[in-house]
Amino acid sequence: MMWGATVEGEERTSLGNELKTLDLLFDRVMESHVKMVGKKTEEEEDFLQYLIRVKDEDEKAPLSLTHVKSLLMDMVLGGVDTIVEESHLPKLPYLQAVMKETLRLHPTLPLLVPHRNSETSVVAGYTVPKDSKIFINVWAIHRDPKHWDEPNEFKPERFLENSLDFNGGDFKYLPFGSGRRICAAINMAERLVLFNIASLLHSFDWVAPKGQKFEVEEKFGLVLKLKSPLVAIPVPRLSDPKLYTA
Numbered sequence: 001m002m003w004g005a006t007v008e009g010e011e012r013t014s015l016g017n018e019l020k021t022l023d024l025l026f027d028r029v030m031e032s033h034v035k036m037v038g039k040k041t042e043e044e045e046d047f048l049q050y051l052i053r054v055k056d057e058d059e060k061a062p063l064s065l066t067h068v069k070s071l072l073m074d075m076v077l078g079g080v081d082t083i084v085e086e087s088h089l090p091k092l093p094y095l096q097a098v099m100k101e102t103l104r105l106h107p108t109l110p111l112l113v114p115h116r117n118s119e120t121s122v123v124a125g126y127t128v129p130k131d132s133k134i135f136i137n138v139w140a141i142h143r144d145p146k147h148w149d150e151p152n153e154f155k156p157e158r159f160l161e162n163s164l165d166f167n168g169g170d171f172k173y174l175p176f177g178s179g180r181r182i183c184a185a186i187n188m189a190e191r192l193v194l195f196n197i198a199s200l201l202h203s204f205d206w207v208a209p210k211g212q213k214f215e216v217e218e219k220f221g222l223v224l225k226l227k228s229p230l231v232a233i234p235v236p237r238l239s240d241p242k243l244y245t246a
């Protein structure tokens, strides 16, 4: 079951409706279990039947059926209605593939930062005189059909099938540069991006404003930006509002 609001175009099933459906479901489960009390041996009964049977045994703090139901709801929903933690990130390979594919098509620094060679060198038959200003066109390398199938398509799956990472060891994929001047904060940047995106996706459904199309056209510059700013509306999808204030 898809838990949370589902976004289909502009039609959205509200979280409130799903909670009501779930509440009814829990009521039915409770009802059927109450009817079973006394009909099964202690060995045969499940955890819910056990709770219903013993709920009045502690005279000082007897449990009501409502207590039992909320305990059951906490147990079933507790794992879903929670926040993203750093330890979850290694369990999200598809999200990591999405980050890699986004940086392939839209590298933050499309020409890296300018480098300067301290010695004259010959590269692929070309002489590069000492003190040249060198730009590496990562944007073009990342879309080179010699290295990428359907290079202009957004296909995160390609990164599930290869072992490319951000360390600059393979010259066809260099979103953080390579060598001695590689980005100094790759690990931090990777975690920050993944953590923020995972949290935003987990906690909200994202809806485009009415009539707005999602444009990925870029404005070229030393730092790559979207030509038209992205506007997306967050719709809370966690049932416990306290999780938004933590």
Ligand code: HEM
Pocket (backbone or CB within 6 Å): 103, 108, 109, 112, 113, 114, 174, 175, 176, 177, 178, 179, 180, 181, 182, 183, 184, 185, 186, 188, 189, 190, 193
């Ligand atoms: C997704 C986020 C980021 C991307 C895509 C990125 C990408 C890059 C790239 C392409 C370079 C140039 C490498 C080269 O020319 O070979 C670079 C350099 C650098 N980055 Fe990042 N970066 C990111 C986040 C960060 C963050 C968060 C920090 C610091 C908190 C940082 C610190 C640096 C530093 C200090 C350099 C210069 C390294 C040097 O010249 O020795 N970067 N980054």
